[in-house]
Structure formats: structure tokens, C-alpha cells
Amino acid sequence: MRDVWSTNIDLDGTESYQEIEDAFRWDVPDRFNFGTDVVDRWARERDGLALIWENHAGEERRYTYSEIAALTNRFGNLLRAHGVKKGDRVLVILPRIPEWMIVMVGALKIGAVAIPGIEMLTSKDIAYRVRNSGARAVVCRTSQVEKFADLIDEIPVRIAIGGAPDWVDFDAEMDSASIDLRPEPVEREDPAVMYYTSGSTGYPKGVLHASRGLYAWRVSAIHWLDLRPGERIWCTADTGWSKAGTSVLFGPWSCGACTFLYDGPFDPKHRLRLLQKHRITVYCAPGTELFRIVNEDIGGYDLSALRRTISGGESVSPGLAERWETATGTRIDEGYGLTESLIVVINIPGEPVKYGSMGRPGPGVRVEVVDETGTPLPPHREGDIAVLTPNPQMMLGYWNDEERTRSCFRDSPSGRWFITGDRAERDEDGYLWFRGRSDDVINSAGYRIGPLEVENALLEHPAVISCAVIGSPDLERGEIVKAFVVLKEGYEPGDALSRALQEHVKSVTAPYKYPRAIEYLDALPQTITGKISRKELRLRERAAADGARQAGLAGQPAGDDQGRVRA
Numbered sequence: 001m002r003d004v005w006s007t008n009i010d011l012d013g014t015e016s017y018q019e020i021e022d023a024f025r026w027d028v029p030d031r032f033n034f035g036t037d038v039v040d041r042w043a044r045e046r047d048g049l050a051l052i053w054e055n056h057a058g059e060e061r062r063y064t065y066s067e068i069a070a071l072t073n074r075f076g077n078l079l080r081a082h083g084v085k086k087g088d089r090v091l092v093i094l095p096r097i098p099e100w101m102i103v104m105v106g107a108l109k110i111g112a113v114a115i116p117g118i119e120m121l122t123s124k125d126i127a128y129r130v131r132n133s134g135a136r137a138v139v140c141r142t143s144q145v146e147k148f149a150d151l152i153d154e155i156p157v158r159i160a161i162g163g164a165p166d167w168v169d170f171d172a173e174m175d176s177a178s179i180d181l182r183p184e185p186v187e188r189e190d191p192a193v194m195y196y197t198s199g200s201t202g203y204p205k206g207v208l209h210a211s212r213g214l215y216a217w218r219v220s221a222i223h224w225l226d227l228r229p230g231e232r233i234w235c236t237a238d239t240g241w242s243k244a245g246t247s248v249l250f251g252p253w254s255c256g257a258c259t260f261l262y263d264g265p266f267d268p269k270h271r272l273r274l275l276q277k278h279r280i281t282v283y284c285a286p287g288t289e290l291f292r293i294v295n296e297d298i299g300g301y302d303l304s305a306l307r308r309t310i311s312g313g314e315s316v317s318p319g320l321a322e323r324w325e326t327a328t329g330t331r332i333d334e335g336y337g338l339t340e341s342l343i344v345v346i347n348i349p350g351e352p353v354k355y356g357s358m359g360r361p362g363p364g365v366r367v368e369v370v371d372e373t374g375t376p377l378p379p380h381r382e383g384d385i386a387v388l389t390p391n392p393q394m395m396l397g398y399w400n401d402e403e404r405t406r407s408c409f410r411d412s413p414s415g416r417w418f419i420t421g422d423r424a425e426r427d428e429d430g431y432l433w434f435r436g437r438s439d440d441v442i443n444s445a446g447y448r449i450g451p452l453e454v455e456n457a458l459l460e461h462p463a464v465i466s467c468a469v470i471g472s473p474d475l476e477r478g479e480i481v482k483a484f485v486v487l488k489e490g491y492e493p494g495d496a497l498s499r500a501l502q503e504h505v506k507s508v509t510a511p512y513k514y515p516r517a518i519e520y521l522d523a524l525p526q527t528i529t530g531k532i533s534r535k536e537l538r539l540r541e542r543a544a545a546d547g548a549r550q551a552g553l554a555g556q557p558a559g560d561d562q563g564r565v566r567a
Contacts, residue, residue, distance in 0.1 A: 017351045017360060020223060024363035026216070028392045033186040034214045034250065035072055035109035042256050043069040048230055049258040052278060053098050056264030061098055065256075068102065071174070073181035075106030078173050079137065082157045086111030086184045087191065089133045091155075092239075093117045093126065093140040093147075096263040099161055099170070100239050101249055103139050108192060111184035112137075113208075115194045118240035120510045123147040128203055129196055130154060133399060139170070188212040188392075194399060195242045197339040198441060198450035206399030207242075207339045214250050216392040217342050219363055221251030224335050224346035225282055226308055229256030234275070235284035235310075236262070237446070242339045243313060247284045257282075268293045272301045279305035286446035287316040288477050290324055290332065298327040306330055308349070312337060313446030314478040315434055318355035334358050336385075336432065338420050339448075340395045340408070341365075344387055345432055357431040358424070365391060369426045370419075374412025379428045382435050386410065386417035394418060440534050442471035444479045449513050451534065457508040458483060458515075461501055463491040468524050468532045472517060473545035483515035484537055486524060493520035 015023075029037075042050070043066040051063040063071075084090065090107045092114055094100040100116070107114045115133055117126070119141070126147050129135070131154065138148065138155050142162035148155065152166070163169040186192070192211040196204040221227050225247060235247035245251075252259045260278050264270070271293055275283060283306060285293075290311060306328060312335045321332045336358040337343035344367050347359035361367040366388040368376040377383045387394065389409070397405035410417045423435040442449040451469040458467045466486045471479035485501070487493060498518045505514040525536040 014350070017348055020348065020363050026364050026392055028188055028212050028215050030188055031185060032188055032211045032215045033109065033111075033183055034192070034211070035076070035105045036183045038254055039065060039072060039105055040069045042253070046229060046256060048256065050253065051098060051101060051259050051261060052232070053096075053261045053263070054274070054278075055097075055262070063098060065253075068105070070179050071102045072106040072109055073179050074174050074177040075102055076109040076181045076183070077177045078159070078168075078170075079107060079112060079157070080110055081173075081177070082137070082159075082168060084110065084112055084137050084157055086186075087113065088136040089113045089115055089194065091115045091117060091126075091129060091133070091135040091138040093119060093121065093138065093144055094161070094239060095119050095141075096239060096261045098261065099139075101259075101261075104193075104249060108186075108214075109181060109183045111186050111190065113191045113194055115196070115206075116240050116244070117196065118238050118510070119144055120512060121147075121240075122507075122509055123150070124508070125510055127151060129206075132203070133194065133206055186211045188215075189396070191396060193245065195240075195245075195339050197242075198448045198453065204450065204453075205401065205404065208396045208399050210396050212392045213342070213395070214245075216364075217246050217250050218254035219393075220246055220335065220337075220343035220346060221255050221257075223348050223363055224333065224343060225251055225255075225284065225310060226349050227252055227255035227257040227282060231255075231257045231281045232260055232278060232305075233257055233282040233284065234260040234262070234278070234280045236286075236289060237284070237313075241313075241446075242337075242342055243446070246337070246342050247310070247312075266292075268296050272296060272298065272303075275303055275306060276301045281305050282308045282310065284310040284312070286313045287311055287320060288314065288445040290316065291320055291476050294320065294323050294327055303328055308333065310335065312343065314443055315358075316355070317475075321355040336422075336434070338422075340418065340420075341387055341391070341393045344393065354427075354429075354431050357427070357433050359432065360430045361432075365393065367432070368417070369424050369432070370410070370412070370417055374410040374414060374417050376414060377426070379426050382423055382425050384410075385420045385422045385424045385432070387420065388415050389418050390416075440470065442469075442479055442481055444471065444474075444481060444512075445477040447512050449481055453509055454481060454483065454505060454513050454515060457505045457513075458485065458501060460508060461504045463487055463497060463501070466524055466532075468534055468537055469515065470534050470538050470541065472541045480516040481513060482517040482519065482541065484519050484521050484524060486521055 047066045050065045050068050053061045090112045104114045137157035139159045145164040158167045160167040161170040189210050194208045233252050237243035309330045309332050325331045333347035335343045336345035344365045345358045346362045369383040370386045424432045440451050454469040458464050465488045468484045472482035474480040502514045525533040
């Protein structure tokens with residue numbers, strides 16, 4: 001039996017999907033503080049290794065649950081000493097380093113709302129998040145301080161790891177902060193964490209989650225990640241994404257497992273060396289990463305500790321899944337989730353896996369394919385993926401945007417459905433098969449990218465008069481960002497201009513959003529109301545990709561880093 005502190009979960013690992021589903025009942029406590037009710041409890045009752053960290057230089061640090069408990073107490077006291085209180089928003093711009101987890105949990109202990117973000121964010125990206133959230137505090141490394149130069153008067157508490165003039169020195173104050181902390185009582189509906197996610201229009205949305213969500217997300221860690229105390233999981237998601245919440249921080253530590261965190265560039269051979277060195281038992285990575293690794297000589301590495309491979313954020317092709325299983329002896333169990341709910345569709349151990357499918361709804365979650373009226377559709381009919389509410393995994397709503405929050409729900413006789421924006425079909429066994437987005441959001445290598453953010457960046461370049469950005473099918477990344485550009489008079493299309501446009505986008509917004517392919521047009525297609533038709537461009541790209549596959553070119557990526565020029 002697994003000690004996950006829930007009266008409803010009593011497992012020995014042999015239950016079938018249907019047995020788990022039939023027996024499951026939500027048992028969310030009225031109060032839940034992740035820092036005290038999970039981290040501190042493991043430290044008291046079953047202390048063990050909580051975190052292994054390594055960087056590209058080979059430096060390594062290890063922390064037990066008791067050490068994490070003490071450090072997060074210190075950070076909670078540090079925040080309080082500077083006036084941060086329950087409900088205040090704390091922007092956390094940190095990479096894959098132990099301080100990220102310490103800061104996140106320390107903030108939660110005093111009831112503050114943590115807002116994780118990646119270091120690739122530009123000054124403009126950060127300014128929007130600060131002003132939209134009303135963040136009272138920020139934590140970042142010294143190297144990122146300059147991005148806040150224009151925000152000094154707007155953020156009362158500024159904490160720098162490594163120190164900086166006019167900033168709180170994280171290292172110095174952590175050394176002097178008390179190890180004894182009076183934690184804040186946190187109700188189940190109290191805000192706890194907020195993720196910013198790209199939409200098809202406008203700026204990113206702040207997705208606000210309650211403390212009940214942090215409790216509920218343990219369910220996917222139990223049944224999908226299949227974690228046990230003492231096991232070692234490596235999820236390669238970046239710190240700003242909700243996937244890091246379920247599979248790096250909240251999920252693994254809820255199960256008493258040890259998280260491995262690597263701060264370094266992607267290199268497939270080095271990935272394999274690290275899997276071998278640290279005896280990783282559960283590996284969680286997007287299909288893009290697995291695609292690169294499976295082309296290496298996997299037989300030359302000892303992966304005997306690996307018993308489970310998990311993937312989420314993008315579809316994994318059946319061919320890749322079969323190659324991975326042959327090479328490692330572990331199948332790829334996909335899952336599906338979104339920032340607004342985290343993981344809601346899973347594959348569980350011991351049950352059949354259908355490569356190409358996302359899996360089946362997780363315990364305690366009703367996920368259906370519905371039509372425009374909210375009526376669940378029969379098998380093999382495409383419709384909207386919808387999650388029945390209320391559900392403890394679901395967000396409180398979009399920050400300061402009630403209208404946008406309401407627009408995501410569809411009421412019907414069968415209940416109130418949250419419409420995810422994704423399309424799928426269900427087969428006769430209940431497995432869901434992804435069929436694409438119903439909006440324009442691009443999913444590239446697990447990164448969600450809003451087309452408007454890239455279009456706005458391109459329009460700031462003097463050569464561009466108009467543009468449209470879509471996701472173009474790509475074998476390795478699932479989709480790549482592709483831009484269709486109409487040039488101003490006096491500019492000529494070509495590789496040099498494409499490179500200049502790509503570098504410009506990288507300088508204006510987060511670099512991962514830059515267009516990997518650029519096509520120049522005399523005019524963009526329009527709808528009958530005069531709006532740019534991204535849908536027509538997407539259909540054109542999919543037709544081209546289908547034609548390439550039929551011609552035997554499926555092994556070629558759909559785009560390249562230098563852009564493409566249309567004759």
C-alpha cells in the first residue's frame with residue numbers, strides 16, 4: 001500500500017483501469033498547505049532523498065526532505081521579513097536549480113501565490129506579468145536583474161540569487177533567516193500558484209489555481225507517473241510550465257519520490273549518461289526529446305533502473321513509440337493535460353497502450369468529446385475535448401478576466417463542461433485520439449506559442465507590412481512556428497532577410513517563439529469579413545505535409561532554421 005495520505009487510495013499496483021475508476025472518490029481536505037502537509041510531513045515521518053541536482057559542469061547537490069523543509073522555512077521567513085503576506089503574488093524567474101523548488105515551496109508555506117517563469121522571458125514579457133499580476137515580490141538570479149530595470153518602482157520586494165545593488169541578497173539573508181516558521185493556514189479554495197499560458201489572441205493568460213489543485217495533482221503522479229517513495233524521476237520540463245508542477249515538484253514530492261533536476265543544454269548522449277548515472281526509474285520527456293535520443297546507441301548505456309517512460313505536451317508518433325520500446329524495454333505512456341487543469345487523460349501501468357492515442361480519462365475526472373451543445377458524442381465522431389466541472393483539478397479562473405473564464409464553459413443537460421480548445425475522437429474502448437487545436441495556438445516541442453505574440457514582434461521590423469503566424473506540421477517537433485510575411489516596398493525576400501527577421505523576433509520576445517520557417521507572399525488570405533485567415537494557411541500547410549509523406553519524404557522536417565522563400 002502506498003502512503004499518499006488519502007483515505008480513498010489503497011493500491012498494490014495490480015488494479016485495472018476500471019477497478020481504479022470504480023473505487024475512486026475525491027477526498028480533498030478543507031485546508032491544505034503543500035509545504036507543511038507534504039514536504040514537512042515527509043521530513044518528519046519518512047525522511048529520504050528529495051532532490052538531486054546536476055549542472056552542465058558536473059557540479060552536484062543533494063537534498064533530503066528534512067533539508068528542504070528547513071530551507072523552505074528560511075525562505076518563508078525571508079519573505080515575511082520583507083512584508084510579503086498571504087495572497088501576495090511572487091514572480092519566480094529561475095531555471096532548473098534547487099533554489100526554484102525552495103522558493104516555490106517557501107512561498108506556499110506562508111500562503112503567497114507563486115508565479116513561475118522561465119529565464120528566456122524578455123523584459124517586455126516580464127513587465128506584462130508584473131503589471132498584470134500585481135506581483136509584490138520577484139526572485140531571480142543576478143544575471144536577470146537588468147530585465148527589471150524599468151520596474152523597480154513597481155515591485156517592492158526584489159530578491160537576487162547572487163545579489164545585486166538595491167536587491168535583497170538571497171544567499172546572505174537565507175543564512176541568517178530563522179529555521180523555525182509559523183506556517184499560514186491555507187483553505188482549499190485559497191489561491192496558491194499561477195501559470196501564464198499563451199492564447200490565440202492577445203497577451204498570455206494568468207491561470208490561477210487553488211491549493212486544492214496542488215492536492216489533486218497527486219492523483220496523476222500515483223496512477224500515471226506510478227511513483228513510489230524513494231524512486232527517482234527526471235522530468236525535463238522547464239520551470240515556467242505547469243508540466244513542471246505535476247512532474248517535477250508537486251507530483252513527485254506528494255509521493256515521497258526523489259526529483260532529478262538537470263541545468264544544462266540538451267544533448268541526447270548526455271541525457272543517456274545521466275539516466276544511467278543517477279539510476280532514473282521514471283523518465284518524463286516530450287516526444288521531440290525522445291525522437292532525438294532514440295537515434296543514439298542506447299544499447300551502450302545501462303538503463304536497467306528505468307521502468308517507466310512518460311510523455312506529455314505533444315503527440316508521440318507510433319513509430320517513435322515502437323522504436324523506444326524496442327531500444328529501452330519500456331513503453332511510452334502518453335498523457336494529456338492543459339494549464340487550466342493539468343493532467344486529465346493518462347495511460348496506467350499494466351493496461352493496454354494504444355500508440356497514437358492520448359489514453360483514457362484519469363481517476364476522478366470525466367473527460368468527453370462533445371458537440372457544440374455540450375452533448376457527449378458517440379465513438380469515432382470528432383468534437384471538442386471537454387472536462388466536466390466542478391473538479392478539484394480545475395483552475396479558479398483566468399486572473400482578472402471573468403469574461404474569458406466564462407467563455408471557456410459550455411452548459412448542457414449533461415453538466416457544465418470546460419472546453420479545452422482541443423479536438424479529438426474517442427474509440428469504442430474509451431481511448432482518446434487527438435485531432436488538433438480548435439484555435440490558433442501553436443504547440444511546438446511542448447511549448448505553447450500564441451501566434452499574435454510572434455506577429456506583433458514581426459510587425460515591429462521595418463521590412464514587414466503584414467504577416468500571419470501558424471503551426472506547420474513537423475516530424476520532430478510536432479509543429480514549428482511558421483510566418484507568412486508580406487514585405488514593404490523596397491525589400492526583397494531571401495535567406496538573409498529571413499535570418500534578420502528571426503533574430504529580430506528573438507530579441508523582442510522569448511527566443512523559443514521565433515519562426516523557424518518564413519514564407520513570403522504578395523498578399524495574405526482573408527475571410528469574408530476582411531480578417532487574415534490563419535485557417536486557410538494551416539490547411540495549405542497540412543496539405544503540403546500530407547503530400548510530402550505520400551511522396552516518401554516523411555523523414556524530412558517541415559521547416560528549417562533559415563526560413564523558406566516562396567518563388
